[in-house]
Amino acid sequence: AAAWLLLLGLLAWRPAAAQDLLQVRVAIESQDVFVGQPITFQIVVSGGAEPEAPELAAAAADFSVRYAGPRSNSSTQVSIVNGRVNRVVTQETVLTYLLTPKRAGDLTIPPVPVRAGGKQAMTQAVPVRVRPPDASAKVGEITLRMELSRDTVCVGEPVMVTWTWTVGAAVRGFEFELPLFEQAGFDLPKVEPDLDPQLRDRYLGIRLPDGRQLVALQTPRRTPTGTATDVTFSQVLIPRQPGTFTLPPSTVVCDVLTNTAGARRRASPFDDPFFGDMFGQGNRSDRRAAVTSNAPTLTVRPLPEAGQPPGFAGHVGHYDLQARAEPTEVSVGDPITLTLELSGPDFLESVEGPDLDSQEDLAAGFRLSPPEPGIIVGRTKVFKRVLRAKHAEVTAIPALRLPYYDTAQQAYRVAESAPIPLTVKAAKVVTAQDAEGNSAPAPAGKKLQTLGRGIAANYEDSGVLSDQYVGFDTWLHAPAWGAAMALPPLL
Secondary structure, X not given: OHHHHHHHHHHHHHHHHHHHOOEEEEEEOOOEEEOOOOEXXXXXXXXXXXXXXXXXXXXXXXXXXXXXXEEEEEEEEEEXXXXXXXXXXXXXEEEEXXXXXXXXXXXXXXXOEEEEOOEEEEOOOEEEEEEOOOOOOOOOOEEEEEEEOOOEEEOOOOEEEEEEEEEOXXXXXXXXXXXXXXXXXXXXXXOOOOOOHHHHHHEEEEEOOOOOEEEEEEEEEEEOOEEEEEEEEEEEXXXXXXXXXXXXXXXXXXXXEEOOOOOOOOOOOOOOHHHHHHOOOOOEEEEEEEEEOOOOEEEEEOOOOOOOOOOOOOOEOOOEXXXXXXXXXXXXXXXXXXXXXXXXXXXXXXXXOOOHHHOHHHHHHEEEOOOOOOEEEOOEEEEEEEEEEOOOOOOEEOOOEXXXXXXXXXXXXXXXXXXXXXXXXXXXXXXXXXHHOOOOOOOOOOOOOOOOOOOXXXXXXXXXXXXXXXXXXXXXXXXXXHHHHHHHHHO
């Protein structure tokens, strides 16, 4: 009996010990890719607490690494043996990375240590074959180009980056790698494009690493050798430091299709068989192609220090400032809504309003509410603040100022709003007599009178109070109460 109990104990202990082990395995989207083609790499961790995400520093020499976050994955396996139900619950954490090869060759994702709950386990090495961009594509068949609206700007001056993907063959399954969006030293604000409803069939979505999309426009055209389609999309780039920068090239990977004659045509506003089939489905893939763009150079000049006005906060371009206030007839301490309209540059999403707290003439006469983010209205950005006059000597909201650097004139300027006249009355002081209901103090020697309003209202004596005592003896003398109390015993 003791031997059987020991054997049962060992059998019960072994699964628990196996579950306590930290186990890891890896999964990769593809092991045969092109230079610049992003691939998904996952580390699946089970048998431990929430794991720490490794940095994959050893793979950074050959791959651009971006961590996409963890994901919990649980599964339950139920089996029935001889009428006995066994249930096994597995808890896993999936750590997802996006790896982009930097060079061609037979590369390796090296083993990675994974830690969870004080335990450690190593992943296995994963070989990856990386091929150079497709050299078999015909000249002009598939190309990708980056262009800058200007190649020389000042710090804080927006510049437009435009990608043009020219496609001279039927393709599908395209995917862009845009390392510019991970470049340090630049702001890339999100700008909502103005879409033409009549061109809705020409728009494509280009996915970015942060989850949002750029909107691309397809434009078919005739070429000397046939037809082609230009797919263009743009992004605003705002440099935050001076220097000369070579922007990283972009890559597009796609399937080049053949035998498209029998494919179902895609709805298109153009009577063009190539454009109708370009992004169709059901076609046979002939090969996987990758194309890399050029690497444009951007020169960023520093802003001059000479002549920089007080309160300059980095506004670059040409600005106009308008102000209005409501109401304009107030008492001291009453709220006044101040509305500022800032206009000028094409891209105002990341632009902040004027620093009103540093304007001494405004702070001398008003208390200001904390600043709030502005909202875009057409080609202006609107900011609102609440002002309260400190004293009755205030006669106007002074002119408000916004220093900026005019890139066209290459000089500092100040955008200034017009003063806003105000009528400010002295605030009425509420006294104890106002609270009591007295409109004026009683003169000395006047006989006191009974008041009937305010908190000073009183009664002449206690005779106005009536006795409303209700007790047990009162209930006994009431017929209804007597009947109600006698009913339960009778029942």
